[in-house]
Amino acid sequence: MIADNQEAMDVDTDGASFSKRPPQRSTSVPFQPPRNLAVGYVYSSEMTAHFNPRGHQEAPERITRIWQAIVDEKYNMKMQWLPIRPVTKAEALLVHSQSLWDLVEAYQYMSEQQIVDSEVYYEQLSLYVMPGTTRAARLSCGGVIEACLAVARGRLRKVFAICRPPGHHAEPDQSMGFCFFNNVAVATRVVQQLTQLKRILILDWDVHHGNGTQRAFNDDPSVLYISLHRYEGGTFYPCGEFGGMTSCGEGSGLGFSVNIPWPEKGMGDADYIHAFQRIVMPIAMEFAPELVIISAGFDAALGDELGECKVSPAGYAHMTHMLSGLAGGRLVVALEGGYNLDATMRSALAVTKVILGEAPDPLPPMHASETATETVYLVAKEQSKYWKNIDTKSCEPRQEIESISFSIPEVLQAHRAHYLYKNYKMMQVPLLGFLQSPFAGQVICTPDLFENKTLVVLAHEFGNLRLELESAMTCDLNLERSYLLDFTKELMRWINEEGYALLDVNLYPKPFASVSQNTKRTSNKKNSERYDDTTALLTYLWDNYIHLSGAQKIVFIGHGPACQPLMNLIDARFNSITRNVKAVVQVVGYSKVPFTPKKDDFRSWYAKCSCVLLPANHHILQPEATYSKKKHGVLCPIEELQPVRIVMKGLPVIQAFLKAQLAMPLS
Secondary structure, three states, rough: OOOHHHEEEEEOOOEEEEEEEEOOOOOOOOOOOOOOOOOOOOHHHHHOOOOOOOHHHHOHHHHHHHHHHHHHOOOHHHOOOOOOOOOHHHHOOOOOOOHHHHHHHHHOOOHHHHHHHHHHHHHHHHOOOOOOHHHHHHHHHHHHHHHHHHHHHHOOOOEEEOOOOOOOOOOHHHEOOOOOHHHHHHHHHHHHHOOOOOEEEEEEEOOOHHHHHHHOOOOOEEEEEEEEEOOHHHHOOOOOOHHHOOOOOOHHHHHOOOEEOOOOOOOOOOHHHHHHHHHHHHHHHOOOOOOEEEOOOOOOOOOOOOOOOEEHHHHHHHHHHHOOHHHHHEEEEHHHHHOOOHHHHHHHHHHHHHOOOOOOOOOOOOOOHHHHHHHHHHHHHHHHHOOOOOOOOHHHOOOOHHHHHOOHHHHHHHHHHHHHHHHHHOOOOOOOHHHHHHOOOOEEEEEOOOOOOOEEEEEEOOEEEEOOOOOOOOOOEEHHHHHEEEHHHHHHHHHHHHHOOOEEEEEEOOOOOOOOOOOOOOOOOOOOOOEEEEHHHHHHHHHHHOOOOOOEEEEEEEEHEEEHHHHHHHHHHHHHHHHHEEEEEEEEOOOOOOOOOEEEEEEEHHHHHHEEEEEEEHHHOOOOOOOOHHHOOEEEEEOOOOOOHHHHHHHHHHHHHHHHHHOOOOO
């Protein structure tokens, strides 16, 4: 823990104890008396003490040019200066290791010969070091801390921390990528310890993935980390799979790391704004942060030779404007990268104008590139596992060849219909109204639907296309060795052998089909789920087929995304369903366990007849999980990592549960 008056404390050089003495303040900018201002800045020319005599992209001019532009526009007269001070050891150790702290401290004592001898080693880490590095790195981190504390404590609403060296690549145990301390990560931890603000959003628009920041909070649900960065299959710095779209956190932090990885250079305003509108803002609104920190690298700016992207100053301004509407306006902008001095200066100035309350410059008419829309769609599919606000359908890329093309799901559906007819004589169930377009041919039943006394309703996706990848980094497909994996085959074979009737419902709507826009929510429920067309389809089938079938014993089986619509059906038709439905089996995989309505009669009935199968490492089974497991009857963990194989491995559990439930006498 660090003390609440930490800003007035420092540490001895050996780090053994704290001494109560005035903090080290920069005198490079004249002190200004406090004024009634809502926006502030942190800046000190002392951070220019870190430099490479032979020249380097991460140069002191990166901050001096920004500061001079702010002064030239007289924006500094509208902003409160915040005195800067070095990060303390206690603060740094909230994120970093003792060994990293000791190493950064040692730089100030290096001789010229030691610098020369270690140059090759540090170049491999994309670093350069010198005696001035220690002071600059500590001031940079301390400056971001002061900026965040000023906003978190309500002294200011917004602050621009014009600090260098940057920080988002610095990992807990390793400085790298021009970064020594992870300024934003350390500041986040200090804010959480010293103030009432706990829920923090870090938005990283630097062109490089902030590997250090994500690593610091990868298992922490109190910090939402969102990064938009050039990725190129993991070949762009800092390289590797950690910045990929499936890298979503771990443990209790699963879902709280959001990566939007651009597969190529040249991404511009339209692409970033599209990602903000479809991914960043919906997730941020659902998370509802108490403080927003922008890791503001400007190396995606047009003209930056390292980033090679095309974001304009107006583009950065619009992104800042959107983020300013979160957290009651509490916002900190912390400089990260940006290596074209002109582009960085202009972009930083545009952001400064917005945090001062000016409207962003208008953008011309534009639309996102095909690359961006495809990337955002794939990210939406991944993040929809964790965030209700993500609407995957609205992110689907639209192709000009839609009218003459067949999607892979449609091909798989046709194959499955042929297989089921050939083996079980199953026939299509006709649909009417708006359900015809998205679901035609996707509801199939055995011939004895209206005769059999026992009916199984199986709701699922279209099946899973098992694809062998040539490279996990690029996701290129080895099509010759790809095959269709239908996880329900063994289950359907058992249902047939037992002599039960079967209604098979494929809830995956046809791509590009016209679907109903009429959606409704359960009345005034804090955690209500969307009642969409999949629920409408199940309700239609209940009213027109299942309820009229004459079956005395009915079983519901849901898989993956079909579980929640099945629960919605039970809620909508509870009185009639409870008379004949004897068992509900939910195979959820890694998805969220379906929400159960807060109705005593519903939960009492459901607890008696439900069985939920999920992986043994599902987050609700972890010791720290707060999810109430009493909402369900049998909660069955399956030792299987691949969700599509849970049905196969859990089939004996399903069979035993259904036999026991169906053997119970009719009520």
